[in-house]
Every structure is written in structure tokens, then in C-alpha cells.
Amino acid sequence: MPVHRRRLTTAVACAVMLIGSAAGATGAVAAAPARPSVAHPQHQSGRGALLHAELLYTLKTREAVAAELTEAGFDGSQTRHGVDAYRLTYRTVDPQGRPTTASGLLALPRGKGGRLRAVSFAHGTGSHRSDAPSMQRGTFLTGPPVTYASAGFAAVAPDYLGMGTGPGAHPWMHVPSEATASLDLLRAARAFRSLDRKVLVTGFSQGASAALGLGRALQAGEDRYFRLGALAPISGAYDFGGAELPALLAGELDRKSSVIYAAYTLVAFNRVHRVYDSPDQVFQNPAVEVLFDGEHTGRQLFEGTPDSLDALLTPYGLDLLAHPRGGLVDALRETDSVCRDWAPRVPVRLYMAGGDEQATTANTAHCVDSLLRKGVEAKVVDLSAVDHGGSRHLGSNVRGTVEVLRWFRQLG
Incomplete structure (x- = not known):
């Protein structure tokens, strides 16, 4: 097998399974917290109730953040603050609406007081329950939330149902439960830290559809406090049945x-x-x-x-x-409804990379057309020939993170 093919095959494994695409990544989070865990018994009932908060690690300075992001393959030049990273455990519901629990990462900028604007980031596909933001450090999974937190936002990254510390099997690409898990993590984060009403929503790959699902729920008023501020999904399979599966079956995407x-x-x-x-x-x-x-x-x-x-x-x-x-x-x-059955009333940008070997760019084109039929003009940002470990799909998340950050900063 040629060297470039070996690199791409390895990158595909990392992209699909999120097993660590950056050499030297810190990897799994150590069990011991950096300081004592914090329980919140006053928030013990209802969806989004915060059950437990554990400080996982601290990056004390912006230089420490930049070093960790660079090691994980991300752009470390935009850092402004150190970061405290917490695992939140909270109440939510399963696909059948039954009570369950889930976990997620809350990354906060050190030294920044007052109410923070939240960025909700939904991660890409993983297979093992540890392929989740609150279970790792210094990896492809944590690069985006740490980036947003160091820029001054409260970064909220759900692990999803059945991943992280949550029980049961993971309902992959089930947008309704991705949305409830994401919304309930926002509620738990607000119980821990004062947050602004408007939420900036983004996500990568699987998380791009999850981001649109969360945005739809926020705009529909499913929470009394939070409101949708902007949408910036990256490289999503928005039309799984009409674009992704046909491309997959036709051999247009990477075989493995x-x-x-x-x-x-x-x-x-x-x-x-x-x-x-x-x-x-x-x-x-x-x-x-x-x-x-x-x-x-x-x-x-x-x-x-x-x-x-x-x-x-x-x-x-x-x-x-x-x-x-x-x-x-x-x-x-259900999966393909994310661009079809609603009209976002906030700024929308769809980020993609030409030649993506895993999420056909027809997904983005179909989403744009669907939104346009609803009267919504979504700007497409082509990240061009990006690359991360031989994968344009992975590269779109790395490049897209810094581009989304720049846009979110412009929005204020």
C-alpha cells in the first residue's frame, strides 16, 4: 500500500471513530479531578437538572491552551484565556422520552466574569463510549470546545446519549435525542454558570445535523430561557437518505x-x-x-x-x-428533516470542504436548496483543500473551527 494511502486509511479510521487523529494527543482524561468535585443537590429534578460537576483539567494560561491545541492539530493562535474544563452529569430523556442521564463537557474561560455567551458544539461520529468530549483531553474531540472557551465563550459540548458516562446504547444520527441531550446540557451548564440567553450553535459531521436539531428546538421555544443566536454547522450529512446513502452506494466516497x-x-x-x-x-x-x-x-x-x-x-x-x-x-x-421542515430566523452559515471523502458535499447543496425554498439564504463557506492526517473531512473541522470562531466574534 502506498504511503499516502496508508495515511488516508488511518485518517479515515480516526475520522469515523475519533480514536485520536493528532500525534502526541493527551488522550483519555485522568479519573482524578484537578480539584474536588461539586454536587448540586438543589437541581435534582426535571430535564437539564445538574446532578454532578467535576473539574477535569485546567489550562492556566493562554499559552498552555495554544500549546495543547497545536499538539492536537488545531490553530492555537486565537487563544485569549486559560480554560477550566468540567464534566457535567445531568438529567435528560431517551429516544422514547423516558428519563435517563447523560454527560458533557463545559469549558470555561479562566478569569472572565459575568454572564457568558454559550457556544454549543456537537461532535462527530464515535463508536466507543469514551469517544466523547468529556472523556478525552488534547484530542480532535476537544479542540473545538477548548478553542471557543479560550476565546471567551462558555463552550458546551454534549457527549450524546449512550456515550460518556450515560447508560445504554448510542442512538447514532437520531436528531431528536441529539437535540434533547444538547438542550438539557445547556440547562445544566446554566445551573453551574451564568449564561447569556442567545446560544451560538455549531457542530461537525454527525454533530452538524445535531446542531441544526438543537437550533430548531431553541427557535421553537422549547426552553423558556435560551434563544437561538446563529447556526454554523460543518460538513454535515443533512440529506442522509437523498445524498449521503446514494453517494456511499455508488462508490463516490472512501470505501472503508x-x-x-x-x-x-x-x-x-x-x-x-x-x-x-x-x-x-x-x-x-x-x-x-x-x-x-x-x-x-x-x-x-x-x-x-x-x-x-x-x-x-x-x-x-x-x-x-x-x-x-x-x-x-x-x-x-427524522434525520433528513433538519433542513426541510423549518426556517431559521437567525444568520446561518454552512461550512464544507470540496472533495470531502466522507460527507458528500451534495448534502450541503441540498440543505441550501431546502432552506431557500423556506425563504432562508444560507451562506456556504467552502474551506477549500483542507487536510488533516490525509483527510479532508477531518480537515474541515480543524479549519472550520477557527473560521466559525471568527464569525461568532463578529456577531458579538
Whole structure:
């Protein structure tokens, strides 16, 4: 295998599984907090109730932040403050509306008093429950929230359901529960720190759809306090059924990432909507389903799946993705609603990178068209030939983070 191909394959594994794309990344957060944990017994009921806050680490100076961001492959030149990073555990609901708990990262600028403007950042796809912002440090996952916090914002980054310390399996690409987990983390963050009403919302890849879902919930008034301030998603699969799956099946995207996304689609969507009766109905090897239990690492998943869709899926499984029916139609209707069924009344910018090997740029084009039909002109920002570890998809998050930050600063 040529060297450049080996680098891209490794980058794809990191992009899909978020197992650490930057050499020398600090990695998993140590169990011991930097100072005693803080419990909040006065906030013990209802969605968004803050159950526990744990200081994970402190970057005391802007220089320390810049060094950590640079080591993780991000731009460290925009730092203004040191950062305190907390894991918040809070009450929320599962896809069926039943009470559960979740965790997320709250990153705060050191030395900045008063009410802070919040930036909600939703992360990209992960497989292991530790592939979450509150479970890592100095990695591709934490680069964006630490960047926003060091710039003076309160960065709020949900782990999602079934990731971080939350129980159960992760309902990947389930926009309704991504939105409730994100909104409830904002509520928990407000119980911990005074926040401004207007929220700036962004996210990458899977998190781009989650960001739009949160924005829709905020604009609809699902919280009495918070309001939507602006939307800036990056490299999303906004039209999963109409753009992403067709490109994946046509071989237009990276082959290995297509295999993993196809498998994740069937397994995760089946957790909320009945997509198949048994794993052997859709997978050549039914054991593939177990790889998405939240306990297998990205590397294990990468090595445990075949290298082609034909080797992964049965003829029925391939046909199901090509011609969705039953529960898959219901799942795609939810996922693909993020640009179709509402009209944002705030500034919107969609960030993308030409030649993205994982999220076809047709997703962005379809989203723009859908919003335009609702009377919304969303500006598209082409991040051009970005690269991070051989991946334009990863690179769009790195470049997009600093570009989104500049725009958010302009908005005030």
C-alpha cells in the first residue's frame, strides 16, 4: 500500500471513530479531578437538572491552551484565556422520552466574569463510549470546545446519549435525542454558570445535523430561557437518505468509511425504528452488530469490518439501503428533516470542504436548496483543500473551527 494511502486509511479510521487523529494527543482524561468535585443537590429534578460537576483539567494560561491545541492539530493562535474544563452529569430523556442521564463537557474561560455567551458544539461520529468530549483531553474531540472557551465563550459540548458516562446504547444520527441531550446540557451548564440567553450553535459531521436539531428546538421555544443566536454547522450529512446513502452506494466516497457508516446506519437506526428482524438478514457476518455496542474501540471496529459493501451486506441489506422501506424510511425522515421542515430566523452559515471523502458535499447543496425554498439564504463557506492526517473531512473541522470562531466574534 502506498504511503499516502496508508495515511488516508488511518485518517479515515480516526475520522469515523475519533480514536485520536493528532500525534502526541493527551488522550483519555485522568479519573482524578484537578480539584474536588461539586454536587448540586438543589437541581435534582426535571430535564437539564445538574446532578454532578467535576473539574477535569485546567489550562492556566493562554499559552498552555495554544500549546495543547497545536499538539492536537488545531490553530492555537486565537487563544485569549486559560480554560477550566468540567464534566457535567445531568438529567435528560431517551429516544422514547423516558428519563435517563447523560454527560458533557463545559469549558470555561479562566478569569472572565459575568454572564457568558454559550457556544454549543456537537461532535462527530464515535463508536466507543469514551469517544466523547468529556472523556478525552488534547484530542480532535476537544479542540473545538477548548478553542471557543479560550476565546471567551462558555463552550458546551454534549457527549450524546449512550456515550460518556450515560447508560445504554448510542442512538447514532437520531436528531431528536441529539437535540434533547444538547438542550438539557445547556440547562445544566446554566445551573453551574451564568449564561447569556442567545446560544451560538455549531457542530461537525454527525454533530452538524445535531446542531441544526438543537437550533430548531431553541427557535421553537422549547426552553423558556435560551434563544437561538446563529447556526454554523460543518460538513454535515443533512440529506442522509437523498445524498449521503446514494453517494456511499455508488462508490463516490472512501470505501472503508462507507462500510462503517453503512453498518452503523443499520445497527443504530434499528435501535429506535425496526429496520431488520435479525442481524443475519442484513449482514454477511451477524457479529458486525456487536461491534457497535459502545465497548469496542474504533480500531477494533475498523479491523473487524470488511473492506467492501458487498462483503459487509447481504443482497437484502444492500437493497434496503438503496430502496429504504419500513423503519428505515421513518428513521431517514427524522434525520433528513433538519433542513426541510423549518426556517431559521437567525444568520446561518454552512461550512464544507470540496472533495470531502466522507460527507458528500451534495448534502450541503441540498440543505441550501431546502432552506431557500423556506425563504432562508444560507451562506456556504467552502474551506477549500483542507487536510488533516490525509483527510479532508477531518480537515474541515480543524479549519472550520477557527473560521466559525471568527464569525461568532463578529456577531458579538
